[in-house]
Amino acid sequence: MLSTLLAASLAGSCAAWPLGRLLGRRGAGWGLALVPAGLFAAFLGFGPQVAAGRTVTERLAWVPSLGVDFALRLDGFAYLFCLLVTGVGALVVVYAGAYFAERTASDRARFLALLLLFMTAMLGAVLADDLLLLFLFWEMTSVVSFLLIGFDGGSPSARRSALMSLRVTAGGGLALLAAVLLVGASLGTYSVAEAVARAPELARGPWAVPILGGILVGAFTKSAQFPFHFWLPNAMQAPTPASAYLHSATMVKLGVYLLARFEPLVGAVRGGRDVVIGVALATMLVGAFQAIRAENYKAVLAYSTVASLGILVMLVGLDGPMASVAAVGFLLAHALYKATLFFCAGTVIHATGLTKLRQLGGLGRLLPVTAAASLLASLSMAGLPPFLGFVSKEFLFEAQIESSWEAAPMAVAVLVNAVIVGVAGVVTLRPFFLGRGRVREVKHREVPGLLVGPVALALLGLVISLEPAWFDRTVLRPAVAAVYGAPVDVQVGLWHGVTPMLLLSAVVVGVGTLLFVYWVPIHRRLRAETLLDRVEAEHGYEALLRGIEAAAAGVARRVQRADLRAQLATVVAAACAFVGWGLLAAGVVPRVPAEPLAVRAGAAVAGAVGLGGAAAAARAPPLLGALLGTGLVGLVAALLFLTNGAPDLALTQFAVESLLVVLLTAALLALPLAAPPTRARAARGRDAALATALAAVCFVAVLDMSAAEPRTAVADFFGARSYTEAFGRNVVNVILVDFRGFDTLGETTVIALAAVIAWSLLGPRGRAADGGDAPDPPARPGPFVLRFATPAFYWLLAVLSAVVLLRGHNEIGGGFVGGLTAALAFAVVALAYGVGRARGRLRWHPLALAGTGLLLAVASGLPGLAAHGDYLRHLWIDAEVLGVAVKQGTTLLFDLGVYLAVLGAVLAFLFGLSREAER
């Protein structure tokens, strides 16, 4: 049932956008108000159950793995909130429909939809019995209020206020999230009711202070408690119907709601009540002072709201049953009169276009019904009998007298309540009844839509206190019981005899009246005190923002330095530091191989030469020198491969080195050969140190590795089974095409796609920049000797490449080297006759070659998959060709694919570079 209501609310708010446009200028407000009104009626239906002290619960598994439920729970306190949220909601929607009558249909519909969405969030938050669900709706109210406050996004102050409220309330929400998660981790449940019931357990746990702190920060930000209160007055940038809703019955009360729920935890943690009451008193004082200082109609109301919220939080902080009674009573009374006053302020601002109180006056004649409603609400606010405000103020003082607290809260409460009395007088008497003639005409008259809300709520504040039976039974007692945790015998009555409470009320009214009378001089005097402006908490917020921005700018400057070399140095340094930390943490020292290292002379010489090459490459300023140095390192590597029994690797390395020289020469033709040194001396030293460090890490690790017992099962397997099972005598090739053929497939793709990049990056722009192929430059014959020898070279290399490819599985060779050899053949042609001739020889486009190669390689794995269910399992056929037994398999297909891909890629680079150079 509860979830149905919630779903209906959500559906209503989703439908409101399109419906609001359809219903038109007059109908939108009234029509859409049916959603909250219907919900209000539905909640009224729960009255008997709630009055009987029963709670309605509903629980659906939501994220069972985390123990998160979609759990709803309606008890007396939630019931009060549901009635307020839907009842005031209905009136706000009607009001907003009329308030937005002159705006575009789209704006109106959007605003009404947001209001209803906000109502849904509020309902969900007060009904949720799962802390994460509660948090969900909690943050939803923050987000929707952001949209409501910033509804008129064209105004900078509206945007600023919207962002401020979002940052403060959603930021506080994060603290709440931490608390929620800690509760879950401590108790193993997210149920709100259970968490409250087990508050003493939480208070004894290790996380007590963070949990309470998180809840308090969440509640204080939401309910605008000092020092987070500043967002609320700023939020007055919202269109007035939104202010009336957010700041009377809903958003700001949510913090109070949460705090009241977790009151047992506040009481259980040592110092909890002190913090709450201290913050509340500060809030009350700040709110009261600023209310006197404020000039704008809505700002006065906003600051008095801050003060009232302080009173509510103080009541939650006080112990004793009467504190709960007073909290519930004041919560209701405040919601009714504050919503009314906001409505009236909205009507006035709407009608006159004026926002400052001192500009207003004499509106009682022009807006008579509004004036009457405002008067009733103000009387309630001032706490005069027979209004609900009077009743709640009696409760308030009774709670204070009853509680174990001393005089300070009492004194503050008297003072602040007096200010509230003054405010009540100022916001009604000055615009409507005093200063006659200050405003002579209004732009808009009162229309029914603007009147229903204020009148209904103002009357309700009177009706409840005069005819309290139903209210007492169905709303007040269950709500108090839910907050206090046990039924409290409480009577709503206007006359209890001459009690201390009555005397205090009289004092408050007396002081308040004086305040009202001397309002203007006091207001001026306090306004002149600019010191108060300077200590505003809002400055703290601004300073925080500035701090964030400054820190951000500083960090951004550091991480966005354009110096690639410094960044690379950082990376290498970090890698070395990581290893250093690891060695430290492991507390290990390198082992040395048991038998002393047999230093082989050949290897040592090769190593020294390689080292020299590396040093030369690092030092040499001209590019050519660096190129030669690098080439030297490559050759040494090839030599080492050769001497360690890997001729295939050596061959590949040699071929790669040769090709690299060819390709880079092609590139260098287009580049200046001498480059000035670009590194300062210090940078060189740093780089050398880092290089040495990384080399040392590798050296020590390799040394340690060779000291370990070698584990050679896999390598042995390769050696033993290469011929018997994979039918190849060349183990390296068998590893490449069979044992680890899939790696090769990946690398083939790398090569083929590198060709794409080379082709699109190199070569002429213009049409080629559009991906098309520009015509090749005219053939430019090379030196005679080269031309003379070329045909022979070409054919020799072409045949060689085919042989290398075909016999690769058993002898030295394979697709990769074969492809490189073939590429060399075309490279020779290109060097001798220019790229055009070479491309003519080739006929195929290099990328088509690469693509075909890749396709072949990929496809060669499929027969094995179809036959045996293993991709890249090669199939073999024995055949006799010209009397020679030939055993051939899909490995050849695979190798051919590699061959073509390599050929295509190298040629794409070569042709591209040559075209770039010839340009």
Add this chain to the structure above:
Amino acid sequence: MIGEALRAGVAVWPVVVPLAAAALALLLRGRPALQRGVMEGALALTLAAVAALLGRVAGGGRVVMAFGGWGAPVGITFVADALSALLATTAGMVALAVAIFARADVRARRRRAGFDPLFLGMLAAVNGAFLTGDLFNLYVWFELMLVTALGLLTLDRRPAQVDGALRYAAMSMTGATCMLLGIGLLYGVAGTLDMGDLSAALAGRPPSVAVTAASYLLLAGLALKAGVFPLFFWLPASYHTAPIGVAAALAGLLTKAAFYACLRVLVTVLGVGTAAAAVPGVPPLLALLAAATMLVSVLAAIAQVDVRRLLAFHVMGQVAYLVMGLSLATAAGAAAAVVYTVHTMLVQTGLFLGAGAIARAGRGYDLRLLGGLIREHPVFAALFAALALSISGIPPLSGFWAKALVVDAAFRSAAPWRGWLAAAALVTGFLTLYSMSTLWTRAFQRPRRREGGAAHRIPTAMVVAVGLMAACTVGLGVAIEPVVRISRVAAAELMAGPAQGGGAP
């Protein structure tokens, strides 16, 4: 027989299909419409394959493909388990959104320059990285990712792109070298490259210099590729130069694949977080890196005025949460990191695609000039808001669950620094909200700064692509349970250690 082969190859189709299609697209050079058809068809097939795979392993268990029929540890295997299938499926969704977006963003010129084969190659590489059970094979896929990313980055041949790609290449190759050194050392010690076999071989050994150095070099290489401070410079130096659809794919796929590799290597191979950890000292280092990455990235993001740069910094800020989950060295932390990975892949992609749409409507990426888009594009504004709120961790979006799970895992862990780590995560959450709310307000709400009247039209394909990612984050926010469940299975399988080795050769 065909049906049988189709089923037998279920673990390998996510790689082979895009690879074959990449080859086809290469052959169809110069015919952009056909290339696009091939790419989209292959993408659909790949998605179907990964979904089928996920269906097979979501509840636990693994599908193994032994290439060449050799089996581990001799040959290479693909080991599809809940983790790999979940992430591959997410990658498929990301690719789908990018492909849809590309219909409006990648015109014939970019297609001729090789968008389709490169994109397919990247998808294959990412899936390969998710699926492989072999350490060196993993490296191969990272190489393919690097090459395809370079190609995609320089699609327009603008000097800024070449400059960005150069930085990307230089730093990525440094990282790759670290990885390769680590892999080589591990092979030298354990004589095997199969992850399961490696794990078994390393489990019993006392710590040694070789294994420690290898592990931390691997960690450095992978952390670089994942975009972890202080190794992340390549990312903000390059992402903003890429065509925006490409940037979206890079943001959604690459750093996450690197994090996945971290997870696999550190937890499965090196046993971090299990009783049989082969190297000590990893969790505190990761915790430190996570906290530093978070705060540095989000602060740097706040200072940006270019939407792409801003989002690029958030990519790293979000990766930090994954690292944080991993640093806890608990199953809950790993599971949280997996949920976060799924979330962040989708949302980062959506945000970058959204940035592309913003730029299309407002003619640029400069936040100082943008504004007022909510007037003409209210639906798009709502979609982008959903993504922006999701990355900020606001419920009921996927980002909320992801963040809550990571923080919760921190609270439940035994790490002495858990409170500080959780605090850093929450502060970063606040700063992310700060940054994203500013972005949204500036681009959508504030009146337009630039002359020239109304905002431009946003192509439907762009809105659909952003909408797809927004729908994913909303959908997951409402129904996160399946992902949480699969992630728990995945984490349990990760922590369970070696189960994939094919026995002795």
